[in-house]
Amino acid sequence: MPIKNHFSIKINVPFVSNVIFGSNFFSSPIRLENALPSPEKGKKHKIIFFVEKRVASLFPSLSNNIKVIGRSSKKIEIIGEPIILPGGEQNKNIGSSLKICSILSKYKICRQSFVSVIGGGAFLDTACFAASIAHRGIRQIRFPTTVVSQCDSGIGVKNGVNIFGKKNYAGTFAPPYLVINDFDFIAALDRREMIAGSAEAIKVALIKDAAFFELISKKTAEIKTGNLPFYRELIRKCAKLHAEHIQNSGDPFEFGSARPLDFGHWIAHKLEAMSAGQIRHGEAVAIGIASDSFFAAEKGFITKIELEKIIKTLLDCALPVWHKLLKKKKNGRFIVLDGIEEFREHLGGKLHITIPRGIGQKIEVNEMDEKTILESFAYLSRLQNHKPKPMASATARFMTLAAGS
Ligand SMILES: NC(=O)c1ccc[n+]([C@@H]2O[C@H](COP(=O)([O-])OP(=O)(O)OC[C@H]3O[C@@H](n4cnc5c(N)ncnc54)[C@H](O)[C@@H]3O)[C@@H](O)[C@H]2O)c1
Ligand SMILES: [Zn+2]
Incomplete structure (x- = not known):
C-alpha cells in the first residue's frame, strides 16, 4: 500500500576542493599567502x-614561519601558537580527536574559520575527524607530509580513527577546503616510509591506469632509492587519480557498496x-595487492604473466608481499581472514572486493574463498623469503622458483 501524506527532498551540496602541489610554502611567506583561501573578500579568516x-x-x-606568515597576512588571522601534538597510528584514536575538539572550543574556532593540519595520514585522520565534528564541521586545510597522505589520504573525503580494535571504525565524510602538497616535507621521510607510500600509487594504477603502472614498473629503482623528482611525479599522478575517482564515481560518500580505492585494503x-x-599502511597495502592479485589470476581475471609482473614490481620497489602475521592463528583459524568478515560487516552484509581485470581495469567480486586466499599466502611467502644467490633481484626469485629450486 503506497504511503500517503509524505514528501521527499533532494539535497545537492556542491563542494570545490583545491589541491596545490609545490615547495617552499613555509619558507616563503608570500607563497603560502597566495595559496591560502579568502572565501569572503576583505575578511580575515581565523x-x-x-x-x-x-x-x-x-x-x-x-x-616560527607560521607566526611570521600570520603577522603579515591580509587574508588570515592566526589563532594562538601552532599546536604541536603526537601523531602516528598509535595516537589515531577518539581521545586524541576529542583533545583537538577541546582546543577548538577553547580558541572559539567557528564554522567560518579554518583548521589547518600538518602531518602524516594518521594525524590528518585524527585532526580532520575532530574538525569535522566540532560545530558539525569546520573548514579544513590539509598539509599532508608523507607519501601516503600526499598521494591518497590527504586529498580524500574520509577521515576516521581506530576504536574497538578496528581501523577507522569511527569517522566522517568531510572534504577538505584546500590541500597543499608541499614536497619539502617528503624529503625528510626515511626510505621505508617513502617506499611504503608508493603502494597506493601501484594500487590505483593497477585498477585505473595501465600506462601509469607501466611507468612505475620501469621506475622501480627510483622508488627503491627514494628519487625525489620521481616521487613528485608519482604523487601528482596518484593524487589526481584518487581525486578524479572521488569526483567521477558518482558515489563520493560511499552510499553504495563499491570501494575501488580499497583494492588490497581488506x-x-x-x-x-x-x-x-608496526607494519606501515603502505606496506600492508602492498601485501593486500599481492594477495588479491593472486586471487584475480586464479579466477582468470589477470594472466599469470600479469600477476608475476605485479609481484615483481612490488618486490623491485622493496615493498613486502608477505608478512609472518599472515600465519598467525587463533582457535585454529587464521586471524587475518577475519578481515573479510569485518569488511563484509562494514559494507552491510554483501562483500564487494575490487580486484584487477587485466592491468589498468577492475572488477568487483562478491565472494572470496579462503582456500585461494591461503594459497596466495603460501605462494607469496615463497617469493618473499626466497634469497637467490648471487643475484637478489625479484626476477631471479621467479626464475629460480620456476625452476623448482
Ligand atoms: N582517510 C583516508 O582516506 C585514508 C586513506 C589512506 C590512508 N589513510 C590512513 O593514513 C594512515 C597512514 O598514513 P601515513 O602512511 O602517512 O602514516 P603516519 O601518519 O603514521 O606517518 C608515518 C610516520 O611518518 C612520520 N612522519 C610524518 N611526516 C613526516 C615527515 N615529513 N618526515 C618524516 N617523518 C614523518 C609520522 O610521525 C609517522 O611516524 C593510516 O592510518 C591510514 O588508515 C587514510
Ligand atoms: Zn590506503
Whole structure:
C-alpha cells in the first residue's frame, strides 16, 4: 500500500576542493599567502594550525614561519601558537580527536574559520575527524607530509580513527577546503616510509591506469632509492587519480557498496591492526595487492604473466608481499581472514572486493574463498623469503622458483 501524506527532498551540496602541489610554502611567506583561501573578500579568516610533533621536530623553524606568515597576512588571522601534538597510528584514536575538539572550543574556532593540519595520514585522520565534528564541521586545510597522505589520504573525503580494535571504525565524510602538497616535507621521510607510500600509487594504477603502472614498473629503482623528482611525479599522478575517482564515481560518500580505492585494503587494515601499527599502511597495502592479485589470476581475471609482473614490481620497489602475521592463528583459524568478515560487516552484509581485470581495469567480486586466499599466502611467502644467490633481484626469485629450486 503506497504511503500517503509524505514528501521527499533532494539535497545537492556542491563542494570545490583545491589541491596545490609545490615547495617552499613555509619558507616563503608570500607563497603560502597566495595559496591560502579568502572565501569572503576583505575578511580575515581565523586559522588555527595543528602540527604533528615529529614534523615539528624535523622542521624546527616551521612554527616560527607560521607566526611570521600570520603577522603579515591580509587574508588570515592566526589563532594562538601552532599546536604541536603526537601523531602516528598509535595516537589515531577518539581521545586524541576529542583533545583537538577541546582546543577548538577553547580558541572559539567557528564554522567560518579554518583548521589547518600538518602531518602524516594518521594525524590528518585524527585532526580532520575532530574538525569535522566540532560545530558539525569546520573548514579544513590539509598539509599532508608523507607519501601516503600526499598521494591518497590527504586529498580524500574520509577521515576516521581506530576504536574497538578496528581501523577507522569511527569517522566522517568531510572534504577538505584546500590541500597543499608541499614536497619539502617528503624529503625528510626515511626510505621505508617513502617506499611504503608508493603502494597506493601501484594500487590505483593497477585498477585505473595501465600506462601509469607501466611507468612505475620501469621506475622501480627510483622508488627503491627514494628519487625525489620521481616521487613528485608519482604523487601528482596518484593524487589526481584518487581525486578524479572521488569526483567521477558518482558515489563520493560511499552510499553504495563499491570501494575501488580499497583494492588490497581488506588484508591491509587487518594486518595493520594485528601488528599494532608496526607494519606501515603502505606496506600492508602492498601485501593486500599481492594477495588479491593472486586471487584475480586464479579466477582468470589477470594472466599469470600479469600477476608475476605485479609481484615483481612490488618486490623491485622493496615493498613486502608477505608478512609472518599472515600465519598467525587463533582457535585454529587464521586471524587475518577475519578481515573479510569485518569488511563484509562494514559494507552491510554483501562483500564487494575490487580486484584487477587485466592491468589498468577492475572488477568487483562478491565472494572470496579462503582456500585461494591461503594459497596466495603460501605462494607469496615463497617469493618473499626466497634469497637467490648471487643475484637478489625479484626476477631471479621467479626464475629460480620456476625452476623448482
Ligand atoms: N582517510 C583516508 O582516506 C585514508 C586513506 C589512506 C590512508 N589513510 C590512513 O593514513 C594512515 C597512514 O598514513 P601515513 O602512511 O602517512 O602514516 P603516519 O601518519 O603514521 O606517518 C608515518 C610516520 O611518518 C612520520 N612522519 C610524518 N611526516 C613526516 C615527515 N615529513 N618526515 C618524516 N617523518 C614523518 C609520522 O610521525 C609517522 O611516524 C593510516 O592510518 C591510514 O588508515 C587514510
Ligand atoms: Zn590506503
